[in-house]
Amino acid sequence: MRATVIHAAGDVRLEQVPDPQVVLPTDAVVRVVASCVCGSDLWPYRGANEVTEPRRIGHEFVGVVEETGDDVQLRRGQFVVAPFVWSCGGCAPCRSGVQTSCERGGGWGGPDRDGHLVDGGQGEAVRVPRANGTLVPVDGVDEDVEEGLLKSLLTCSDVMGTGWHAATRAGVQEGETVVVVGDGAVGLCGVLSARMKGAGRIIAMSRHAPRQAVAREFGATDVVEARGDEGVQAVRELTDGRGADRVLECVGTHDAMLQAIRSARPGGTVGYVGVPHGIELPIELMFRRNVNVAGGVAPVRAYGEALRDAVLAGDIEPGKVFDAVMPLDDVAEAYTAMDERAAIKVMLRP
Numbered sequence: 059m060r061a062t063v064i065h066a067a068g069d070v071r072l073e074q075v076p077d078p079q080v081v082l083p084t085d086a087v088v089r090v091v092a093s094c095v096c097g098s099d100l101w102p103y104r105g106a107n108e109v110t111e112p113r114r115i116g117h118e119f120v121g122v123v124e125e126t127g128d129d130v131q132l133r134r135g136q137f138v139v140a141p142f143v144w145s146c147g148g149c150a151p152c153r154s155g156v157q158t159s160c161e162r163g164g165g166w167g168g169p170d171r172d173g174h175l176v177d178g179g180q181g182e183a184v185r186v187p188r189a190n191g192t193l194v195p196v197d198g199v200d201e202d203v204e205e206g207l208l209k210s211l212l213t214c215s216d217v218m219g220t221g222w223h224a225a226t227r228a229g230v231q232e233g234e235t236v237v238v239v240g241d242g243a244v245g246l247c248g249v250l251s252a253r254m255k256g257a258g259r260i261i262a263m264s265r266h267a268p269r270q271a272v273a274r275e276f277g278a279t280d281v282v283e284a285r286g287d288e289g290v291q292a293v294r295e296l297t298d299g300r301g302a303d304r305v306l307e308c309v310g311t312h313d314a315m316l317q318a319i320r321s322a323r324p325g326g327t328v329g330y331v332g333v334p335h336g337i338e339l340p341i342e343l344m345f346r347r348n349v350n351v352a353g354g355v356a357p358v359r360a361y362g363e364a365l366r367d368a369v370l371a372g373d374i375e376p377g378k379v380f381d382a383v384m385p386l387d388d389v390a391e392a393y394t395a396m397d398e399r400a401a402i403k404v405m406l407r408p
């Protein structure tokens with residue numbers, strides 16, 4: 059089959075690789091119907107995380123179960139969403155809803171705990187370990203699913219679940235004011251999540267017109283383009299001089315985290331989900347203003363069924379974050395488009 063391999067910063071290639079197979083009784087092989095490029099794929103692509111040797115990449119995909127090991131209860135032909143890590147569903151962290159800390163789980167695109175390769179998501183098929191625990195089944199949908207619905211289901215693999223985690227850990231309540239820092243796909247899904255939780259006012263921080271338009275469609279009532287001191291000032295002016303009840307930090311840089319913490323009202327909470335790169339928390343400022351910071355890597359598996367059902371019911375259309383669709387052959391071009399911010403998020407079709 060063909061799959062994406064990252065060789066070095068700026069160098070991703072679609073290559074011929076061995077077909078995945080069921081190795082362990084808990085495995086399934088999923089044929090990928092759609093995958094995508096994630097903002098976090100850009101960290102190694104931009105050289106922020108070193109690539110020491112060529113490796114598979116891609117961790118967001120949906121597809122159809124093609125083969126199953128003896129212990130797997132999913133049927134062949136079942137449409138499934140794969141969360142961005144695989145997990146057993148049975149250990150203590152999994153049972154407490156932190157599947158990202160699964161004691162038997164791991165990530166896509168590297169070896170599992172027995173040394174068997176787990177394929178990356180940006181390919182034609184994937185060996186899925188711990189398939190019963192990992193995969194979210196979607197009934198009534200097959201590989202010919204309409205593109206809009208396909209896009210929305212694909213967001214349940216990462217960005218919608220991650221935006222939802224930010225809003226959940228921030229503790230967004232009905233009628234509250236929420237600021238969202240970050241206008242990537244996760245930030246936009248954070249706006250949508252805040253709306254689903256009944257936020258009264260949602261302030262999206264964004265400088266890009268196409269992203270502002272999606273944010274407004276998802277429920278943003280205000281857009282703030284300014285950053286730094288001016289951004290904080292603009293948020294205060296919209297919130298009676300106090301700051302927002304809840305802030306979602308969906309970037310992961312020091313500046314974004316500082317923006318988030320300074321945008322919160324005294325006693326407010328920041329829910330953070332951006333992969334941290336060089337963040338130092340201003341603990342004295344947090345102490346003085348009683349600002350809470352909660353969050354971490356999103357256990358999207360915990361939210362899989364609820365978000366799937368909201369998508370299937372037509373309550374939400376998070377798939378609107380995909381503003382480009384490309385064939386898997388053009389994966390290098392998809393990375394370039396994401397890197398240059400020419401696209402919010404690119405869906406790839408094998």
Ligand SMILES: [Zn+2]
Pocket residue numbers: 096097098117118142216217
């Ligand atoms: Zn991702």
Ligand SMILES: [Zn+2]
Pocket residue numbers: 145146147148149150151152153157159160161162163
């Ligand atoms: Zn587990």
